Amino acid sequence: MPVLPALETDVLRRQDPQAAELVLGELARQSTTLQLIAAENFTSPAVLAALGSPLANKYAEGYPGARHHGGCEIVDAAERLAIERAKALFGAEHANVQPHSGSSAVLAAYAALLRPGDTVLALGLPDGGHLTHGSPANFSGRWFDFVGYGVDAESGLIDHEQVRALARTHRPKAIVCGSIAYPRHIDHAFFREVADEVGAYLIADAAHPIGLVAGGAAPSPVPYADVVCATTHKVLRGPRGGMILCGSELAERVDRAVFPFTQGGAQMHTVAAKAVAFGEAARPEFAAYAHQVVANARVLAAYLAAEGLAVTTGGTDTHLITMDPAPLGIEGRTARGRLAAAGMVLDCCALPHSGARGLRLGTAAVTTQGMREEEMARIAVLLGKVLRGELDAARARDDVRALTAAFPPYPS
Numbered sequence: 038m039p040v041l042p043a044l045e046t047d048v049l050r051r052q053d054p055q056a057a058e059l060v061l062g063e064l065a066r067q068s069t070t071l072q073l074i075a076a077e078n079f080t081s082p083a084v085l086a087a088l089g090s091p092l093a094n095k096y097a098e099g100y101p102g103a104r105h106h107g108g109c110e111i112v113d114a115a116e117r118l119a120i121e122r123a124k125a126l127f128g129a130e131h132a133n134v135q136p137h138s139g140s141s142a143v144l145a146a147y148a149a150l151l152r153p154g155d156t157v158l159a160l161g162l163p164d165g166g167h168l169t170h171g172s173p174a175n176f177s178g179r180w181f182d183f184v185g186y187g188v189d190a191e192s193g194l195i196d197h198e199q200v201r202a203l204a205r206t207h208r209p210k211a212i213v214c215g216s217i218a219y220p221r222h223i224d225h226a227f228f229r230e231v232a233d234e235v236g237a238y239l240i241a242d243a244a245h246p247i248g249l250v251a252g253g254a255a256p257s258p259v260p261y262a263d264v265v266c267a268t269t270h271k272v273l274r275g276p277r278g279g280m281i282l283c284g285s286e287l288a289e290r291v292d293r294a295v296f297p298f299t300q301g302g303a304q305m306h307t308v309a310a311k312a313v314a315f316g317e318a319a320r321p322e323f324a325a326y327a328h329q330v331v332a333n334a335r336v337l338a339a340y341l342a343a344e345g346l347a348v349t350t351g352g353t354d355t356h357l358i359t360m361d362p363a364p365l366g367i368e369g370r371t372a373r374g375r376l377a378a379a380g381m382v383l384d385c386c387a388l389p390h391s392g393a394r395g396l397r398l399g400t401a402a403v404t405t406q407g408m409r410e411e412e413m414a415r416i417a418v419l420l421g422k423v424l425r426g427e428l429d430a431a432r433a434r435d436d437v438r439a440l441t442a443a444f445p446p447y448p449s
């Protein structure tokens with residue numbers, strides 16, 4: 038099924054050619070360049086169909102069976118479907134599928150468990166923490182007292198001894214594990230043990246790996262964390278949005294923290310699209326996809342190292358790779374710009390224990406397109422040539438166009 042049914046494209050084109058051009062232009066951009074941003078993916082035409090549905094019109098404050106609006110019978114069923122599928126997929130006692138984003142999920146988790154001024158232990162931002170893990174520019178840094186743990190300067194791995202020592206010293210009310218850039222599995226059992234020792238809640242911010250968890254390609258935080266926050270649009274391949282999983286005893290607090298404390302009406306088209314995505318993620322094909330995402334990332338990391346890039350932690354367990362391009366004589370921001378000109382879209386990231394910027398990339402989107410180990414090798418070689426200045430942007434762009442043409446994200 039094509040991503041934009043001809044009829045809908047026609048409606049938009051006739052009424053608003055300017056907007057239609059933007060929509061189709063973005064589709065063309067996504068289809069003809071390489072989407073290597075670690076947090077991005079191609080959601081399915083079925084998910085897009087739910088997103089572009091009349092459920093977008095419905096006001097539904099509250100929860101199924103207890104809404105502040107009439108006419109909610111059908112959206113109630115849609116939300117129940119999403120909740121039941123999320124609970125089954127992740128083995129969780131309770132799921133809240135209303136958070137508008139990953140950040141909203143984290144905000145609600147803090148609202149459920151903490152009071153302003155409480156101390157929270159989380160991965161420091163320079164070492165891979167998210168904005169919601171205590172950035173001064175974010176509500177988290179303003180309203181809570183964050184203490185940051187870090188990664189070891191040599192290995193790039195989370196410094197477990199430091200986590201334990203900081204927890205004993207600061208006695209945080211909550212410990213957050215989860216990162217925007219950490220390429221390795223997180224030892225949830227370790228964090229649970231430390232949280233128990235100091236009487237802290239454990240919040241797992243699994244925004245990145247939750248899709249791998251769904252496909253059985255990464256360990257689940259659900260048995261260990263009091264609350265698991267997640268996004269639905271990263272490796273999980275659903276609509277842009279958030280989700281919270283927890284045990285029955287925290288269910289009511291979490292639900293009240295989402296609505297009415299931090300959000301208003303739920304976005305029912307997105308909730309329905311989450312149900313569709315959870316349905317897809319429960320299939321064997323998705324498990325195969327998740328494992329291929331990791332296999333591709335491992336191979337890509339090895340080829341990138343062979344090209345001379347300094348790959349953080351020496352590789353990856355997940356979909357995510359971070360690396361320093363300095364050995365190729367180029368700095369992170371310049372590297373990102375040069376790659377973008379060549380049609381290779383990725384992000385910069387902080388490099389722990391260094392003032393310099395690195396590069397962060399992932400394999401979720403290219404794997405959805407059907408690319409495998411062979412294509413990862415091609416991508417790494419191309420990336421190396423562009424960064425070393427051996428191939429100009431226009432020539433590299435042609436190679437990217439040829440590669441992506443063979444793997445259309447939305448075949449028509």
Ligand SMILES: *Cc1c(COP(=O)(O)O)cnc(C)c1O
Binds near residue numbers: 139141167244278
């Ligand atoms: C992506 C991410 C978020 C935020 O998700 P948004 O939907 O962009 O708000 C939060 N925490 C972590 C660890 C993330 O990777």
